[in-house]
Amino acid sequence: MARNWMDYKTDAWVQWCPACGNFGILTALQRALAELDLPNEKVSIVSGIGCSSRIPYYIKTSNVHTLHGRPIPVAQGIKLANPDQVVIVASGDGDLLGIGAGHFVAIGRRNIDIKVILHDNAVYGLTKGQAAPTLPLWFKTKALGQPNIQSAVNPLLLAFASGYTFIARAYAYHIDQLKEMIEAAIRHKGTSLIDVLQPCPTYNDIMTKEWYEKRIYYLDKEDPSWNPNIEKPEDVKKIPKIVEKMMEWEPRIPLGVFYRNTMVEPLDVRIEKIMPGYLQNPPARRSIDIGGRALTNPFVAFKDRIVTT
Amino acid sequence: MEELKTRRPIPLSTNYAIAYAARDLDVDVVSAYPITPQTTVVEKVSEFVANGELDAAFIHVESEHSALSAAIAAALTGARAFTATASQGLALMHEMLHIASGLRAPVVMSVAMRSLSAPISIWNDQSDIFNARDAGWVIMFVHTAQEAYDTVIQAYRIAEDPSVLLPVMVAYDGYVMSHTTEPVVVEGRESVMKFAPKRQYPYRLDPDRPVTIGAIVPPEYYYEIKYQQVKAMEGALPKVDEVDREFGKAFGRSYGVMECYMCEGAEALIMANASYAATLKSLLPDAWKQGYKVGLLRLRLYRPFPLRQFVEYTSNVKSLLVVDRSISYGAPYQGPLANEIAGAKLKEDLGFNLISVVAGIGQRTMENEDFIALARLAWEGRTRKFPETVFYGVRE
Numbered sequence: 001m002a003r004n005w006m007d008y009k010t011d012a013w014v015q016w017c018p019a020c021g022n023f024g025i026l027t028a029l030q031r032a033l034a035e036l037d038l039p040n041e042k043v044s045i046v047s048g049i050g051c052s053s054r055i056p057y058y059i060k061t062s063n064v065h066t067l068h069g070r071p072i073p074v075a076q077g078i079k080l081a082n083p084d085q086v087v088i089v090a091s092g093d094g095d096l097l098g099i100g101a102g103h104f105v106a107i108g109r110r111n112i113d114i115k116v117i118l119h120d121n122a123v124y125g126l127t128k129g130q131a132a133p134t135l136p137l138w139f140k141t142k143a144l145g146q147p148n149i150q151s152a153v154n155p156l157l158l159a160f161a162s163g164y165t166f167i168a169r170a171y172a173y174h175i176d177q178l179k180e181m182i183e184a185a186i187r188h189k190g191t192s193l194i195d196v197l198q199p200c201p202t203y204n205d206i207m208t209k210e211w212y213e214k215r216i217y218y219l220d221k222e223d224p225s226w227n228p229n230i231e232k233p234e235d236v237k238k239i240p241k242i243v244e245k246m247m248e249w250e251p252r253i254p255l256g257v258f259y260r261n262t263m264v265e266p267l268d269v270r271i272e273k274i275m276p277g278y279l280q281n282p283p284a285r286r287s288i289d290i291g292g293r294a295l296t297n298p299f300v301a302f303k304d305r306i307v308t309t
Numbered sequence: 310m311e312e313l314k315t316r317r318p319i320p321l322s323t324n325y326a327i328a329y330a331a332r333d334l335d336v337d338v339v340s341a342y343p344i345t346p347q348t349t350v351v352e353k354v355s356e357f358v359a360n361g362e363l364d365a366a367f368i369h370v371e372s373e374h375s376a377l378s379a380a381i382a383a384a385l386t387g388a389r390a391f392t393a394t395a396s397q398g399l400a401l402m403h404e405m406l407h408i409a410s411g412l413r414a415p416v417v418m419s420v421a422m423r424s425l426s427a428p429i430s431i432w433n434d435q436s437d438i439f440n441a442r443d444a445g446w447v448i449m450f451v452h453t454a455q456e457a458y459d460t461v462i463q464a465y466r467i468a469e470d471p472s473v474l475l476p477v478m479v480a481y482d483g484y485v486m487s488h489t490t491e492p493v494v495v496e497g498r499e500s501v502m503k504f505a506p507k508r509q510y511p512y513r514l515d516p517d518r519p520v521t522i523g524a525i526v527p528p529e530y531y532y533e534i535k536y537q538q539v540k541a542m543e544g545a546l547p548k549v550d551e552v553d554r555e556f557g558k559a560f561g562r563s564y565g566v567m568e569c570y571m572c573e574g575a576e577a578l579i580m581a582n583a584s585y586a587a588t589l590k591s592l593l594p595d596a597w598k599q600g601y602k603v604g605l606l607r608l609r610l611y612r613p614f615p616l617r618q619f620v621e622y623t624s625n626v627k628s629l630l631v632v633d634r635s636i637s638y639g640a641p642y643q644g645p646l647a648n649e650i651a652g653a654k655l656k657e658d659l660g661f662n663l664i665s666v667v668a669g670i671g672q673r674t675m676e677n678e679d680f681i682a683l684a685r686l687a688w689e690g691r692t693r694k695f696p697e698t699v700f701y702g703v704r705e
Contacts, residue, residue, distance in 0.1 A: 049397075049429075067397060067426055069372065098371040099342075127343035128352070131369060143352075145359025150369065 002037050005030040012057045019209075021172030021198025022052050025090070025119060028175045030059060032182035043086045046075040048095035051126045052119035055090045069100025072107050075114050081284040083113075083268045086186055090117045094124045097133040097153050108162025108191050112267040115185045115192045116164075118155055119172075121200040122207055129203030136249075142205045156246040156258060159193040165266075166192035167246070167259040171216055172199070173209060177255070184257060190266045197253070212253070219245060219256035230261040318455075318492035323481050326454040326493045327393065327419045328353030330461035332363045333501035336391040338383035340368035340376045344398040345431045346483040347421040351393055373398035377405040377416070384414040384476075385522065387513040389465065392416065395483055396423035399437040403444070409476040410445030410538060412522060415468035415510070416476040417461060422583070422634075423483040424671045432672030433483040435583075439635040439645045445538050447477040447545050448612040450582035454491040457481055459562055462496075466505045466552045473545045474511075475538070482584040484672065496560060504559050546613040566610040567618040571597070575604030577628040577687040578661075580650065582608040585632055585669070585680075592677055596684035603684040614649070620657045628690030630664040630683060643667060643698040664690040665698040673702050 008030040016022045033043060043061035047053035049068035056063030066074045071089045079087040089096075096104050096118055107114060122135040129143030133153045140147040159167050166188040170178040178196060185192040197216070199209050220226045230236065242259050271278045288295060299306070321329065327350050331339065339358070341351035357363035366383075370376045376392050383390040394402060399420055409416050422438055424430040442448060447467060451457045457479065464477040481487065514520070526534060550566050557563025568586075571593045572578065581589055586607040596603050606622055606629070623629055633644025642648045647665030654663060664686060669675055679702065686699070 065429060101371065124343055127345060127348045130343050133371070145355045 003034050005034040008033050008040065008060050010058055010060045014058055015054060016051060017200075017202045019199070019201045020051070021121060021196070021200065022055065022119060024172035024175050024178065025052070025117065025196055025198065026055055026058055028178035029055075029088070029090070029117070029182055031175070031179045032186065033059075033061070035179070035183055036186060038086055038186075042084065043088065044075070044078050045088045045090055046071040046078065047089070048091040048100060049126070050092035050095050050119075050124070052090060052092045053095065069095050069098070070103065071095070072100060072103035072114070072116070076107065076110075076112055079112055079114055080267075080271075081282060083279060083282050086115075087113070088115045088117060088186075091119065092125075092132070093118060093120045093122065093134040093155070094132040097155060097158070101133075101153075101158075104158065105162045108159060108164045110267045111163055111165055111190045111264050113189050113191070115182070115194070117182070118193060118195045119198055120155065120195050121198045121204055122152070123200050123203045125200050125203050129200075139206050141203060143203055154246065155193065155195045157243070160243065160246060160259060163191070163264070164193050165190035165259075165261040165264050166257070167195075168193070168257040169195045169197065169253075169255050171197050171212060171255055173212075174255075177218070181257060184260075188260060188262075190261070190264060197255075215251060215253040216255050217252055219254050219258070222254075226256070228257045228260050230259070230263055232263070316494055316496070318494045320490045321454055321458075321493040321495075322349065322488055322490050323451075323454040323457045323486040324349040324421065324488065325353050326458040326491075326495075327461055327479070328357065329493070329495050330458045330501075331391045332357045333496060333498050334389065334391075334462060334465055334505060335363070335498060335502060335507070336365050337388035338366050338368065338380065338390045339392065340370050340379035340383070340390070341392050342370055342373045342376045342394070342398065344373065344395050346423060346433075346487040347393045347395040347398070347419070349487070350419060350421070354391070373401045374405060377402045377409065377418070380416045380418070381405065381409050381412060381414040384416045384510070385412060385512075385514050387510040389469075389507055390414075390416050391418070393419040393421070395421040396425055396431075396437045399441055400425060403441065406441055406444035406446060406476075408523070411534070413474040413512070413538075413541070414476055415465075415474055417464045417468055418476065418478050419457070419461060420478050420480040421483040421487040422480050430671045433485055434634040434670050434672060435480075435482075436635040438478070438480050439633075439637070441478070442612060442645070445475065445542065446612065447473075447475050447542070447549070447610075449477065449479050449549075449610055450608055451479060451481050452583050452587040452607065452609075454486065454493045455562070456564060457486070458493055458495065459556060459560070459564070462501055462505055463549075463552050463556055467545060467549055469505075469508045469510070470548055470552075471508070471511055473541055473548055475541055475545060480583070485584040494560075500559070504556065542613045546610075546615060549610050549613075564609055565618070566615040567622065568605075568607040568609060569622045570605040570607060572604035572606075572622060575602050576626060577601070577603045577630065577691055578606045578623065578626050579603060579683055579687050580606040580608060580629060580631045580646070582611075585634070585675070588675070588677075589680055592680045593684065595677075596681055599681065599685075601681075601684040601688040603687045608646070614653070616653060616657070619653060620659065623659055623661055626661050627692075628662040628664060628687055630666055630687035630690060632669075632683065633665065633667050634669045636667055636670065643700075647698065662690045662694060664695045666701050667698055668701040670703075675702065
């Protein structure tokens with residue numbers, strides 16, 4: 001029997017402010033998992049620190065709540081040991097693009113099959129609204145004493161430059177479209193980013209629902225011929241257009257799948273090349289004992305090195 | 310009239326008291342990253358910068374590691390630098406802690422003490438500080454918001470003294486102090502700057518005389534540089550005492566490096582710091598009424614450790630109960646402070662019975678009766694040995 005999204009709900013009380021964009025992301029993620037009919041135990045959601053990082057508490061899968069900035073390394077550990085596991089990083093822009101930016105870049109170089117869902121609200125909501133890495137230059141949200149003098153990082157371009165092979169942008173209040181993008185990301189094999197624009201009704205008093213909805217549009221609705229797929233060598237010709245769309249912000253903000261490159265080997269295929277058998281027999285499924293006895297007996301293996309007194 | 314007005318206490322949390330101290334000290338550079346329960350310190354400082362009450366460069370960094378890095382660099386250019394953190398922030402700073410003391414950067418940092426992950430706890434204990442104690446910083450614990458304000462001011466006098474030049478941490482309990490409001494006398498810029506004027510940093514980075522700092526040092530020299538830190542730390546001890554006495558003359562409040570409260574006639578002592586010391590001060594009279602003649606030995610200066618005062622206060626008591634709010638897993642005594650006190654007892658040949666108690670981990674509540682129970686335990690300790698650390702209030 002197919003699962004429905006309620007199968008991924010937990011009993012925990014959801015602790016976010018009313019109208020927080022996180023609710024949309026939570027619902028879309030649960031629906032996407034249901035649509036793909038993924039067994040609960042085959043999915044891991046890994047979060048960092050921040051309001052968004054409470055999401056593992058609300059989804060009934062095998063999850064880890066890690067340290068500030070560090071969900072990506074933990075997720076990579078899970079994925080390397082269990083190549084079959086669907087591994088999703090869900091964390092904020094402060095977490096992934098500020099303190100954890102080094103990991104955000106490193107994962108792209110590997111094209112490891114992890115889905116990064118970036119809860120992008122441009123503020124540090126949990127600590128009451130400081131400027132986060134995606135807050136545009138000169139914006140002065142309510143908690144700031146002075147306008148922001150740092151420029152925003154562009155998550156799509158950073159991901160592109162780092163080697164992510166699936167890059168999309170969604171809007172947290174458009175749950176159906178977000179759900180579609182999460183499904184597409186999970187189906188893609190390789191490092192994936194969904195940058196989810198997310199109003200923070202409590203602390204971001206500039207980038208509100210009204211602000212976003214005046215600006216956003218969908219790439220494929222605007223241009224029915226939009227095709228983000230890089231499947232054969234000549235498709236690289238599309239890249240200038242893709243990058244141009246990634247750079248577009250004001251006055252209009254494009255949403256949708258920007259880039260899907262299926263020509264880059266994912267990490268597990270690379271590992272298989274240097275470690276044959278890795279995919280058939282990944283670390284998490286290797287036996288370490290038979291009937292409670294270790295497979296290796298160190299007293300035998302190191303027999304000639306044992307010092308007796 | 311004006312003088313009287315500025316000296317009236319105003320209600321401040323310990324976090325805000327520290328921000329006011331930074332303002333009155335006219336700090337030049339503040340670099341910080343938000344972390345609970347520290348955030349409101351730098352939030353308030355940023356407000357002072359924004360509204361023009363403080364002329365400082367406020368650097369928004371992307372992590373605590375960067376926050377301390379920037380503060381160290383600022384201090385080495387001769388700027389008065391300030392930062393604040395807690396918990397994972399202090400843990401993430403750890404390698405920079407050693408660099409601050411190794412480069413002799415007179416940075417002052419306030420720490421709203423909080424437990425460490427995993428599991429995640431945003432609540433108070435003192436694991437963060439006790440994991441940072443060997444990084445070569447002067448460490449001071451405060452037990453009221455007023456003392457926090459006063460100690461941050463003293464801290465700059467100590468840190469910037471040419472005979473010291475060490476970074477200083479001022480530590481207090483997260484939430485219990487950081488987010489509770491007390492009356493605080495705020496002295497204002499003029500008198501604070503008179504007490505703690507900015508001094509020329511003797512090894513200031515100077516664009517006209519370029520040098521490289523932090524360069525590699527071979528085994529022939531490294532040890533001597535580290536030994537200079539040993540001597541600087543030893544020299545800081547009388548300096549802290551002296552600065553505190555001068556502070557008393559200037560502002561009418563001084564604290565000593567270690568405080569013994571209700572020690573007259575006490576046969577047993579409880580060694581505690583920060584909010585526990587404050588709570589014990591209010592509860593010890595009840596303990597005495599119940600027949601437990603127990604005093605409070607309040608740890609204020611922790612590094613360098615005020616051994617002479619410790620010996621003076623403990624040489625005539627029969628027992629000393631040391632309360633730790635962090636755990637040194639697997640150590641002989643599993644409270645890190647108790648472990649050190651065991652060393653001090655042996656070194657100075659002191660006769661008291663030592664009782665090691667761990668309590669308040671992850672802010673496990675300690676009610677009034679729990680503190681009375683500690684007084685009873687200290688009292689019993691006069692005639693009874695407690696060979697193992699007591700994990701008070703844990704469910705097994």
